[in-house]
Amino acid sequence: MTKQAISRRGLLKTSLLGAAAGIAGTGVATSAAAAPAKAAASYDVIVLGAGPAGLVTAITAHDMGAKVAVFEKMDRPAGNAIFALGSVCGWGSRHQKEQGIKDTAEDFYAMMMDVSKQMGDKVLNRIYTDNISAGIDWLESDIGVKFGKIRPMPYPRLGRTCRVLGEGLTGGAQLVQKLLAAARKRGIDLCFQHKAIELLHDEHFAVTGVRVLTPDGQKDVKSKGGVCICTGGFSANPEMVDRYIGGWATRMVLRGSTYTTGENVSLTLPLFTKFVNMDQFHSGPILGQTHVNPADVLNSGYGVQVNTSGVRYMDENNTYVIKARTTAQRTLDNYAWVIVDSQCPVLDKVIPKFDRLNNPYGKADTIEALCKQVKLPVERIQAIVKEYNEAVDKGTLEKMNPPCTYKKPHKITKAPFYAVPFQGGMTATFGGPLINARAEIQNLDGQSIPGLYAAGNSAGGIFFHNYAGGAQLGAAVVFGRIAGAELAKRAKKN
Ligand SMILES: Cc1cc2nc3c(=O)[nH]c(=O)nc-3n(C[C@H](O)[C@H](O)[C@H](O)COP(=O)(O)OP(=O)(O)OC[C@H]3O[C@@H](n4cnc5c(N)ncnc54)[C@H](O)[C@@H]3O)c2cc1C
Incomplete structure (x- = not known):
């Protein structure tokens, strides 16, 4: 047999960039070819990471009247989402009804808890259950995401998962493309090559902004409502994988992004954050x-x-x-x-x-x-x-x-x-800062850290042991929408 000449990872990256170029006329771009926004001095809401969780958070906050920026460290969305099949797991969706699949909130919640061996946070899994159907509807009606027919996933084999139609990309990359287009249409500042390196906070540890590293150097950017961490997990940070999971796990192959390097931990650690499920991963x-x-x-x-x-x-x-x-x-x-x-x-x-x-x-x-x-x-x-x-x-x-x-x-x-x-x-780590039902990050004393939120793979609590196929993207949507709404409300109050 001959040695490999081409990799799936290479194909995925090429296809994402190709697609970005292909629709550049619509103003959507994920590559450095598009002039990225430069950060202003202050915003109502700042979101870190341009994956599904970050873009959903940003769009929701914008639609509630906030001036929003997304800071993405790479020159394109570079997280796990572009490798994802694009399955989104829910119950009570239009798709279930149209395919005659009978389902209930109680059965769905029970399945989520079973998959986590009853170790997932009960409140967060309940919130997921209660909000996923509206999230799927929103993706279709407000963002223009197209879903295929429900097909049973390998595990658990139930008719709950609709998959984003890839249209030449992975479903996950297509989801990101659609969200990027929606964010750009709304005039949200999408600041690529802006890596969050430190959270700014006042003397009471309320988060007031973020320090970013840009091609022009470091910059401090203020936020009235606060900051949402959507930088993904820490699967691509071998030191953290060793610290939290074990040395043997550092020899695992990354199924997804090489850029999910644990900023959900390193940025929030100085604020006495409570981390949960740090040894858990898919x-x-x-x-x-x-x-x-x-x-x-x-x-x-x-x-x-x-x-x-x-x-x-x-x-x-x-x-x-x-x-x-x-x-x-x-x-x-x-x-x-x-x-x-x-x-x-x-x-x-x-x-x-x-x-x-x-x-x-x-x-x-x-x-x-x-x-x-x-x-x-x-x-x-x-x-x-x-x-x-x-x-x-x-x-x-x-x-x-x-x-x-x-x-x-x-x-x-x-x-x-x-x-x-x-x-x-x-695939992805499940551990991170514990969030509550409002997507607020919790500190070690059991209080919400003012102005600090997390969604998607950055957030800890919902997943343990395994996840129902499609529930990670589902969680990015559910908790991204919650975080965006909470941040916009807080910005109005401050
Ligand atoms: C092979 C594979 C298949 C999958 N299939 C599915 C599926 O079908 N269904 C499902 O539910 N889940 C699936 N997943 C999981 C899913 O991809 C993740 O749950 C999802 O991508 C999480 O979205 P996110 O926005 O939290 O993070 P990500 O998509 O990882 O995005 C994080 C973003 O943050 C950026 N970033 C990181 N650090 C910084 C920083 N310091 N400053 C600024 N930006 C930063 C990264 O560059 C990246 O763009 C799959 C994962 C893999 C690897």
């Missing part, structure tokens, strides 16, 4: 080389999984989230293989992706030839396949070490055999 399988996503094979219920020494190290029936995490924790090199035969029903979906991105994998008519191709130890893998096939026949898979808990196992018998590689990848 993970998934990926290959660092090309960013090809092998999740379908791992989810298929077929095959055995081994590390590069040819040793099984986890239950093949785990979810892809757990498989990704376990691979990073229990293999030295965060690299592993799934061995399947030609009966695995998703190969025709997955292998073309590997071929398109030139990502190596193994395919051979015998296990021996397969192992030689991908440099796995022949005898060990032959022994594992034999043991596995015998256990399937005898119904003793759970006695293997470690146990395999497939409910409907399939033997590995029919050539050609495939060895598909995977690594553990980190």
Whole structure:
């Protein structure tokens, strides 16, 4: 197999910039080609980060009469959103009704809490439940976002998730494009290459503005209503990942942005902020080389999984989230293989992706030839396949070490055999400053820090363990709208 020549990450960036250029005539641009606004001396509301959370916050505050600026450190929105599929998870939406899907707030809330193993903040999950339907409507009516039909997500498999139509981009990038267009149309100051480096506050620690680093140097900008932190999480900051999660997690592949570097922590730490769920994150399988996503094979219920020494190290029936995490924790090199035969029903979906991105994998008519191709130890893998096939026949898979808990196992018998590689990848961190129902950041004494808000991946509290597919973008919309409204109200009062 040849080595990769092109990566999914590269394709995504190129397509986002290409699309920005393609619609430059409408005044929408995400690249340095568009003249970015320069920050004025003061605003009613300042938002940090031009991802979905930041743009939703800014648009909402503007629509309530505030003069708003968005400070984005890069020359374009560069956060996790541009990698996102664009799923938004909700109940009671027009889409559910049109597709005849019956749902209730109670069932939805229960699902959100179940996914977090009852550890997500109850108030925040309730707020999400009560506001997501209006958020989805607003995206359609006020921002012009187009959604496709509801399709069950891999987990949980329920009809609650509508996906933003990508129209040539990822759904997440398209969402950002639409929000950027709406912000620009409203005359919101979109200040690119303005990196927030410090929060300004008075002697009582009420936030009064922000210090930004621009190509012209540092500048202090005042805000009457306060500041909303929408800078994403800390998945791309290895020191923080090590500090809060563990050294093993620093070897995970980033599934998303390299610019989510933990300013939700570093900017707010000096204000005695309360941080929650700092060890929690979402993970998934990926290959660092090309960013090809092998999740379908791992989810298929077929095959055995081994590390590069040819040793099984986890239950093949785990979810892809757990498989990704376990691979990073229990293999030295965060690299592993799934061995399947030609009966695995998703190969025709997955292998073309590997071929398109030139990502190596193994395919051979015998296990021996397969192992030689991908440099796995022949005898060990032959022994594992034999043991596995015998256990399937005898119904003793759970006695293997470690146990395999497939409910409907399939033997590995029919050539050609495939060895598909995977690594553990980190999608996003869930930890950050705890917010309350008004998106106000809390301090260690249990009080709101005046003038300081957070939304999206910056905010801590709502997610723990896992998230219902589409609920991260949903939370960016729900809490962005709340933060924007609260900031605009506070600006009027001050
Ligand atoms: C592969 C992948 C697929 C995903 N799919 C989905 C999905 O389908 N549905 C879903 O709900 N979620 C999904 N997610 C998660 C989703 O992308 C995030 O929840 C979402 O992007 C969060 O939005 P945000 O605005 O909080 O942060 P981001 O989109 O990460 O944006 C943060 C912005 O802040 C900027 N910034 C950072 N620091 C500073 C600073 N100091 N000053 C100024 N600006 C700064 C960054 O450059 C960036 O532009 C996915 C994530 C990944 C990686």
